[in-house]
Structure formats: structure tokens, C-alpha cells
Amino acid sequence: MKPIYLGVNIDHVATVRNARGTDYPDPVTAAAIAELAGADSITTHLREDRRHITDRDVRIIRETVKTSLNLEMAVTDDILAIAKAVAPQKACFVPERREEVTTEGGLDVISNMAKIEKAVNELDKVGTVCSLFIDPVKEQIDAAKKVGAPFVEFHTGRYANATNPQEQEKELQILTSMAAYADSIGLGVNSGHGLNYQNVAAIARIPQMNELNIGHSIIARAIFTGLTEAVKTLKAIMVDARNNS
Numbered sequence: 001m002k003p004i005y006l007g008v009n010i011d012h013v014a015t016v017r018n019a020r021g022t023d024y025p026d027p028v029t030a031a032a033i034a035e036l037a038g039a040d041s042i043t044t045h046l047r048e049d050r051r052h053i054t055d056r057d058v059r060i061i062r063e064t065v066k067t068s069l070n071l072e073m074a075v076t077d078d079i080l081a082i083a084k085a086v087a088p089q090k091a092c093f094v095p096e097r098r099e100e101v102t103t104e105g106g107l108d109v110i111s112n113m114a115k116i117e118k119a120v121n122e123l124d125k126v127g128t129v130c131s132l133f134i135d136p137v138k139e140q141i142d143a144a145k146k147v148g149a150p151f152v153e154f155h156t157g158r159y160a161n162a163t164n165p166q167e168q169e170k171e172l173q174i175l176t177s178m179a180a181y182a183d184s185i186g187l188g189v190n191s192g193h194g195l196n197y198q199n200v201a202a203i204a205r206i207p208q209m210n211e212l213n214i215g216h217s218i219i220a221r222a223i224f225t226g227l228t229e230a231v232k233t234l235k236a237i238m239v240d241a242r243n244n245s
Contacts, residue, residue, distance in 0.1 A: 135158075204245075
């Protein structure tokens with residue numbers, strides 16, 4: 001049975017820090033705690049407006065992480081230059097709008113193939129493995145393959161936000177079939193967005209899923225239980241779902 005991995009997104013630890021302009025809670029410390037609790041990688045999103053994670057955070061986490069750093073990033077010249085200098089083990093290209101609260105949908109690879117292919121190639125030269133955050137759509141998967149990205153990360157927002165069991169099951173079937181398709185053409189498959197303790201098991205059971213990147217629900221739970229318990233519990237749900245699928 002193929003293992004399932006958990007990437008813990010620590011952005012919202014930085015959100016709390018920045019709300020008061022203090023130097024605590026430190027996302028660097030959160031990264032270390034999450035790793036000790038069983039996280040398989042640490043995810044951060046260095047936004048252009050630096051609303052949570054900062055350049056300093058990325059630099060120190062890259063230097064101290066024991067698993068791997070997955071840097072979520074827009075495909076812009078400034079952020080790409082930082083990524084090339086830091087050389088994270090992994091990078092995930094995401095769409096970004098200043099006015100959005102969180103990422104609202106998948107990257108349009110089809111309309112930006114030349115730009116994305118160039119960025120994938122540049123990061124490959126510094127040893128960074130790239131994924132593209134896309135909606136689970138065959139045409140976008142094909143485009144990801146064409147630009148040379150070894151991984152895709154499916155946007156699971158429609159599944160997570162489904163308002164009834166029938167709608168959720170429909171979205172689950174789309175994710176399942178598209179994961180099988182991506183795998184069949186040689187792409188690794190990750191997923192993330194809106195996954196939590198109640199809905200993650202069904203996604204973890206999809207056999208082609210490699211890693212699930214989850215942040216908000218873990219940090220929210222950690223307020224009441226502590227970060228160690230929050231990470232351990234979610235990882236256990238995922239592993240149990242995979243082992244019993």
C-alpha cells in the first residue's frame with residue numbers, strides 16, 4: 001500500500017503574529033513542532049503582500065526544516081527570484097489575487113504555459129521539485145504535463161465546500177478519476193484546500209494521492225488542543241483511511 005503524506009501549512013501561525021506586530025507566535029517554532037508531531041513536510045505561502053509568511057520565515061525554515069519545505073508561490077519575477085535563492089525542496093505554483101482571503105481556485109496552466117514552463121525549468125536547476133495547484137480538470141492536467149511539472153496539486157475546495165452529501169460525492173468522484181488520470185500519464189498527485197478532520201479520510205483513500213497539504217483546520221484545532229495533538233490526530237486519520245481503503 002502506497003503511503004499517504006501530510007504537509008502542514010503554518011501560514012496562520014504567522015497571521016496571528018502579524019495581527020499584533022509582535023515576534024510571536026513564531027512560524028519557525030511551529031514548523032519544528034509540526035515535524036516532531038509527524039508532519040512529512042512544511043508548507044508556507046510567500047504572498048506578494050506578505051500578509052502572513054515573510055522572507056525571514058522562509059529563509060529560516062529552509063535552513064532548519066528536517067523534512068522538506070514546500071513553498072507555495074505565485075509565478076512572478078520577484079517571488080521566483082526569492083525561490084531560486086532559497087532553493088526549497090518543493091514549490092507549488094498557485095494563482096494569487098491581492099483581494100482574496102485565501103486561494104480561490106486552481107492555476108490556469110493552459111493560458112500561461114510558456115511562463116510556467118520557464119519557472120519550472122529555473123527551479124529545477126536549483127533542485128526544487130515543482131507542483132502546479134490546479135482544479136481537477138483533464139485539460140489542466142495535460143497542460144501541467146506539457147510544461148514539465150512532475151506533480152499536480154488538486155484544489156479540493158469544491159469537495160470541501162459541498163453543501164450536501166450528493167454534491168460532495170460528485171466532487172469526490174471527479175477527484176478520484178482525475179487522480180487516476182494524472183497518475184496514468186506520469187504525474188504525482190497531491191491535494192489541498194479546505195480539508196479537515198471530518199472530510200479528509202475520503203481523499204486519503206484515493207490510492208494515487210501522495211500528499212495532502214492542510215493548514216487552517218490544524219491551526220484552528222491547535223488553539224484548543226496544542227499543535228502536537230492537532231498534527232498527530234489528522235495524520236492518524238489519514239494513515240488509517242489509507243491502510244483500510
